[in-house]
Amino acid sequence: MASSATLTTTQLPRLREILEQWRESQPPAKGFSSDVDQLAARLAATGLSDSSADGSTKDVIVAFRTRPPLPNEAADKFKAEGGNEEDAAKVEFCSGITVTSNEPGIFVAHTPGMKWNGPTLAHKSFEADIAFGPDVANEEVYQRSVVATDLLPLVLGGGVGCILSYGQTGSGKTYTMEGVEHRVARDLFSVGTSVARRSYASEKRLPIDSEEVGKITANDAFVFEVTFLEILGNNAVDLVEVPTEVDAQGNPVRKQIAIREDKVGNVNPQLISTEVKSSEELEKLITDSLSHRRVSATARNAQSSRSHALLNIRIKNKFNPYASEGQLILVDLAGSERYEDSKAHDKQRMDESKENNKSLMNLKECVRAKAKMAADEGFVHIPWRNNKLTMVLKPIFDVESRQISRTVVIAHVSPHIQDCVHSVSTLGYAAPFKTSPPKPRGPARYDAEDPRTWTHTHTREWFVRGFEEYVRDLKGADAVVPLDYDKLLPEGMLATHVGRVPTTEWVNRVLEARTASADQWTPDEIKEMGATVVGKLWYLLLTAKTRKRNAVMKSRNALKEDHAYGTPDTCDDPS
Numbered sequence: 001m002a003s004s005a006t007l008t009t010t011q012l013p014r015l016r017e018i019l020e021q022w023r024e025s026q027p028p029a030k031g032f033s034s035d036v037d038q039l040a041a042r043l044a045a046t047g048l049s050d051s052s053a054d055g056s057t058k059d060v061i062v063a064f065r066t067r068p069p070l071p072n073e074a075a076d077k078f079k080a081e082g083g084n085e086e087d088a089a090k091v092e093f094c095s096g097i098t099v100t101s102n103e104p105g106i107f108v109a110h111t112p113g114m115k116w117n118g119p120t121l122a123h124k125s126f127e128a129d130i131a132f133g134p135d136v137a138n139e140e141v142y143q144r145s146v147v148a149t150d151l152l153p154l155v156l157g158g159g160v161g162c163i164l165s166y167g168q169t170g171s172g173k174t175y176t177m178e179g180v181e182h183r184v185a186r187d188l189f190s191v192g193t194s195v196a197r198r199s200y201a202s203e204k205r206l207p208i209d210s211e212e213v214g215k216i217t218a219n220d221a222f223v224f225e226v227t228f229l230e231i232l233g234n235n236a237v238d239l240v241e242v243p244t245e246v247d248a249q250g251n252p253v254r255k256q257i258a259i260r261e262d263k264v265g266n267v268n269p270q271l272i273s274t275e276v277k278s279s280e281e282l283e284k285l286i287t288d289s290l291s292h293r294r295v296s297a298t299a300r301n302a303q304s305s306r307s308h309a310l311l312n313i314r315i316k317n318k319f320n321p322y323a324s325e326g327q328l329i330l331v332d333l334a335g336s337e338r339y340e341d342s343k344a345h346d347k348q349r350m351d352e353s354k355e356n357n358k359s360l361m362n363l364k365e366c367v368r369a370k371a372k373m374a375a376d377e378g379f380v381h382i383p384w385r386n387n388k389l390t391m392v393l394k395p396i397f398d399v400e401s402r403q404i405s406r407t408v409v410i411a412h413v414s415p416h417i418q419d420c421v422h423s424v425s426t427l428g429y430a431a432p433f434k435t436s437p438p439k440p441r442g443p444a445r446y447d448a449e450d451p452r453t454w455t456h457t458h459t460r461e462w463f464v465r466g467f468e469e470y471v472r473d474l475k476g477a478d479a480v481v482p483l484d485y486d487k488l489l490p491e492g493m494l495a496t497h498v499g500r501v502p503t504t505e506w507v508n509r510v511l512e513a514r515t516a517s518a519d520q521w522t523p524d525e526i527k528e529m530g531a532t533v534v535g536k537l538w539y540l541l542l543t544a545k546t547r548k549r550n551a552v553m554k555s556r557n558a559l560k561e562d563h564a565y566g567t568p569d570t571c572d573d574p575s
């Protein structure tokens with residue numbers, strides 16, 4: 001099969017002809033629409049959105065994106081691969097990607113080859129959850145990957161949301177991520193205000209449209225703190241820091257940031273953390289930090305980003321001290337490069353490129369393991385400690401964490417046939433992340449220790465017992481639980497559904513389900529009761545999910561100990 005480097009201008013017209021014939025033989029493309037509202041509604045109906053509240057939401061969502069060809073790009077590519085000026089002028093764009101379905105997203109990559117009777121095309125299709133074709137604007141990408149997947153309510157509710165922008169250098173990752181980052185800045189405070197008003201209304205038992213509730217803003221309920229980290233090869237630096245010195249080559253000198261796990265298992269690089277109180281402040285921080293990001297020319301893209309850039313927005317909840325800290329992590333990954341792409345680099349650039357590819361491979365292992373775990377596919381080990389990039393992404397990879405997390409991977413491919421070999425590898429990298437959500441377990445055998453097997457009645461009985469125990473310990477044997485269980489756990493609500501409700505949302509539900517007898521309780525006491533009891537459910541869910549893994553780890557540890565000290569049978573009797 002010919003690689004893109006061996007394509008010649010004379011083959012392109014024939015390849016275009018073959019592609020046209022192939023396209024004509026295909027059924028019409030499915031599910032195309034640029035109506036963002038319609039798309040969001042459809043995604044909600046297909047279970048990608050949390051608003052379906054049926055527990056089927058995926059933890060890993062995969063999207064493909066390709067961009068339009070840029071002016072002169074086809075000729076420039078040809079020249080970059082050794083073609084002469086005269087022939088380059090004749091090179092016209094030939095598409096290497098066809099989008100055949102929007103939901104699920106299907107991209108077909110067309111790889112050129114050569115037989116005795118002329119050029120050929122091999123068509124290979126890849127499936128994701130969502131596809132963005134070349135004419136899709138950044139607003140639609142944001143609506144379908146952030147709004148329809150409820151990432152902002154999730155992180156405001158104490159969950160972890162992450163977007164990973166992956167792909168070949170020059171394929172449009174930065175274009176997508178900057179679009180997402182600026183739109184997050186635009187919407188975070190208004191969505192935060194709605195969430196804050198709902199919490200306030202629940203706590204004060206006020207109608208949501210009352211004047212008092214209308215005065216509440218996002219800043220009354222949340223503290224937003226932002227960091228921006230850059231990882232280049234093996235080095236990490238703070239993008240918020242304004243460099244004051246330059247080296248001999250005139251490059252800004254930046255302080256190296258250590259990335260390691262502390263004694264209690266947290267990975268908190270010492271970065272400048274800036275509190276932002278408005279969309280404008282967040283917007284400015286993003287723009288300033290991005291201007292510090294290192295760029296250098298590559299054979300593919302004159303403004304190529306050589307580094308991974310991680311924007312992290314941490315959200316503390318002032319209304320609900322029991323809620324975990326929400327985090328939104330937006331990652332523009334360094335371009336993945338093949339040897340051919342990096343051969344023009346100097347030694348330092350080559351090493352960086354190697355290091356980048358290594359970290360991307362490890363990231364792949366981690367995302368794939370996470371997707372498998374979410375789909376309940378048995379024992380899973382997530383190797384997030386292997387690399388700096390995955391270490392800072394610990395909040396999404398830690399299997400012991402009880403925070404709800406959702407990751408959207410957007411894999412980018414170039415539209416050009418010359419890049420097909422690389423596109424096939426990018427699509428092949430991301431496609432396996434697409435897994436089916438765990439199947440509803442139906443009438444699985446009831447296990448008191450595994451909430452995934454509980455019916456609505458089991459769930460309700462467990463909560464009734466849990467609240468009664470809590471209230472008895474706190475207020476004495478005769479105290480009554482001040483909750484309306486019909487309101488808190490409506491018919492059909494299962495333990496698995498409760499397990500997917502972020503803390504803040506759950507505590508709001510508990511506040512809304514208060515009965516008249518709750519007048520003797522303070523709102524904080526009610527919140528603590530709700531958070532404590534649901535915490536026990538999460539623990540059960542976590543141990544049930546990781547039971548097989550824990551058993552394997554336990555037997556491995558036992559093996560290690562046996563190896564070091566011998567088993568009781570084999571130990572020498574000291575007497």
Ligand SMILES: Nc1ncnc2c1ncn2[C@@H]1O[C@H](COP(=O)(O)OP(=O)(O)OP(=O)(O)O)[C@@H](O)[C@H]1O
Binds near residue numbers: 167301306412
């Ligand atoms: N969807 C799009 N519509 C129009 N232009 C686009 C689109 N996506 C990318 N571009 C343009 O393509 C060029 C390359 O895009 P970008 O810099 O985002 O690529 P990249 O994948 O981040 O590259 P690198 O890894 O080298 O940084 C830029 O000029 C950008 O403006």
